[in-house]
Amino acid sequence: MTDIDTQFAQAHEDVQQLPERPGNLTLLRLYALYKQATRGDVHGDKPGFTDIVGKYKYDAWAALKGTAQDVAKQQYVELVESLKSGTAA
Incomplete structure (x- = not known):
């Protein structure tokens, strides 16, 4: 598993534990x-x-058409991190 895959898996777990x-x-x-x-x-x-x-949901996903999977993983990780730190709504 690559580093981004590890971070992505951890972010997926973390998002379910948000306060x-x-x-x-x-x-x-x-x-x-x-x-x-x-x-x-x-x-x-x-x-x-x-x-x-x-x-x-379909429209939100369709808006990302053409985005590389690793880029989407990185953006997901960054969004979860901002949610954990309280800098995103």
């Missing part, structure tokens, strides 16, 4: 970065208008 739940936009960003880091570019059909949450 406060992040806001919805931050949660969407975490979701999108995680999906981009683990699955690559978005795939599948976009959810319909009746699935509001699914639509927002």
Whole structure:
């Protein structure tokens, strides 16, 4: 496992132990970065208008299209670290 993979795995554990739940936009960003880091570019059909949450998740992930998986991992780690230190909302 590379260094970024180790940091990413640790950040994924750390995010579940945060003392406060992040806001919805931050949660969407975490979701999108995680999906981009683990699955690559978005795939599948976009959810319909009746699935509001699914639509927002899909759109957040789609916004990262073309982002390298290692870059997404690094951004995920940085976001989790900022949440742990209290510098992100």
